[in-house]
Amino acid sequence: MNDFLCRFADQPCVAFSNSREGTIVGLLSIGTLFGVLSTGPIADKLGRRLTIVLWCIVFMVGVVIQIATSRAWIQIAIGRLIAGFGVGGLSVMTPMYQSETAPRQIRGALVSCYQLFITLGILGRHCSYDPTSHMTDCS
Amino acid sequence: MGIGFIPPFLMAVGIMFLPESPRWDYRRGHVDAARKCVAAAYGVPIHHREVAREMREIKDKFEAESAGGQKHHWYEVVTGPRMLYRTLLGISLQVLQQLTGANYCEHHHLTSSARSS
Numbered sequence: 001m002n003d004f005l006c007r008f009a010d011q012p013c014v015a016f017s018n019s020r021e022g023t024i025v026g027l028l029s030i031g032t033l034f035g036v037l038s039t040g041p042i043a044d045k046l047g048r049r050l051t052i053v054l055w056c057i058v059f060m061v062g063v064v065i066q067i068a069t070s071r072a073w074i075q076i077a078i079g080r081l082i083a084g085f086g087v088g089g090l091s092v093m094t095p096m097y098q099s100e101t102a103p104r105q106i107r108g109a110l111v112s113c114y115q116l117f118i119t120l121g122i123l124g125r126h127c128s129y130d131p132t133s134h135m136t137d138c139s
Numbered sequence: 140m141g142i143g144f145i146p147p148f149l150m151a152v153g154i155m156f157l158p159e160s161p162r163w164d165y166r167r168g169h170v171d172a173a174r175k176c177v178a179a180a181y182g183v184p185i186h187h188r189e190v191a192r193e194m195r196e197i198k199d200k201f202e203a204e205s206a207g208g209q210k211h212h213w214y215e216v217v218t219g220p221r222m223l224y225r226t227l228l229g230i231s232l233q234v235l236q237q238l239t240g241a242n243y244c245e246h247h248h249l250t251s252s253a254r255s256s
Binding site: 043044047048049052053056057059060063066067083086090096097100101102103104122 | 141143144147148150151154155157158159160161162163166167176180181189193245
């Protein structure tokens with residue numbers, strides 16, 4: 001994480017200012033907002049399947065923007081904004097597709113699995129946080 | 140950060156092997172495709188009564204939605220009959236869920252334990 005601070009923080013290698021940290025973190029949620037609001041009409045027009053593919057591609061574009069920079073913190077923030085569109089769109093589309101397609105006997109279980117796997121993702125993030133926080137290289 | 144590629148890639152490729160949602164198919168007039176998808180999801184032949192029941196449910200929902208005319212504006216989430224109450228109920232449930240502070244506790248625990256280690 002030290003490498004990340006040296007590259008992107010406004011006091012290099014020391015700390016982020018609150019405003020910069022807040023911008024980077026918060027832009028994802030703002031992207032999510034627009035993703036969620038825009039996905040309904042798109043899903044009605046393109047169909048559930050193609051919309052899911054579309055948002056996956058949008059998310060991957062966001063990831064590309066983030067890993068393509070070595071110094072610019074704005075690029076990290078914008079990349080998170082674009083990735084946020086994908087996150088928002090998928091967080092509507094996935095339960096929608098599941099609940100529309102699943103047989104009624106397992107419908108509840110399947111949609112709950114969506115939330116369960118989000119929680120598993122958070123667990124994975126926590127598990128990876130501690131071992132990687134001591135790493136000093138740019139990975 | 141490249142790990143972020145794996146889940147969306149799996150999802151984008153995987154979803155192409157799955158059928159389109161029967162409810163959307165039905166809306167678009169692809170009734171046969173919808174029936175086929177329902178039968179596949181239930182794992183039964185296409186003339187099974189469970190498929191017929193599900194198709195009837197889809198039809199009823201679709202007709203109930205079209206009963207007030209095809210065109211609904213977005214602001215009807217506020218102006219529609221009893222809709223303001225429902226919208227506010229949904230919003231407050233979500234807001235109160237966030238206000239329990241579970242996210243904050245989790246994040247605080249993460250950062251404080253990282254500092255002390």
